Amino acid sequence: MPTQNSGENSEKRRGRPENLTPWKPGTSGNPGGRPKMAHLSNACRELLAALVPNDPEGRTYAQAIAETLAQKALAGDIRAAQEIADRAEGRARQSVEIQSAEMREAFERMSGEELLAYATTGNVPDWFPRSDQSENIQ
Numbered sequence: 001m002p003t004q005n006s007g008e009n010s011e012k013r014r015g016r017p018e019n020l021t022p023w024k025p026g027t028s029g030n031p032g033g034r035p036k037m038a039h040l041s042n043a044c045r046e047l048l049a050a051l052v053p054n055d056p057e058g059r060t061y062a063q064a065i066a067e068t069l070a071q072k073a074l075a076g077d078i079r080a081a082q083e084i085a086d087r088a089e090g091r092a093r094q095s096v097e098i099q100s101a102e103m104r105e106a107f108e109r110m111s112g113e114e115l116l117a118y119a120t121t122g123n124v125p126d127w128f129p130r131s132d133q134s135e136n137i138q
Contacts, residue, residue: 047061048060048061048062048065049061049062052064066084069083069084070084102129103129106124106128106129110124110125110128
């Protein structure tokens with residue numbers, strides 16, 4: 001009996017024709033590999049969803065922490081109020097002031113993809129001006 005990807009008797013099998021041929025030698029069926037596990041993040045999510053032991057109100061850790069933050073914010077703790085606002089409404093946008101006109105124009109010229117690359121890697125496009133003025137980016 002032919003295997004699914006052998007290409008033999010392809011007229012009897014369903015699917016797209018390109019899926020009916022075998023893998024090319026050296027080509028992985030899963031090029032990204034197994035997804036990376038964020039063990040600490042998963043453990044924190046599980047703990048936050050768990051019930052607080054002996055809590056008379058039956059709250060989860062997340063609910064108890066949120067209530068504690070709210071009580072501190074009501075008592076005047078600005079950091080607690082800021083944390084609640086950041087979580088509930090999202091962080092406020094940060095502005096960047098570029099003093100050099102040449103650098104400001106270069107950033108305005110950058111495409112969305114180039115801006116994303118700069119934000120994630122710190123790399124600017126090849127055409128971007130390279131001078132001592134780049135230190136004026138604040």
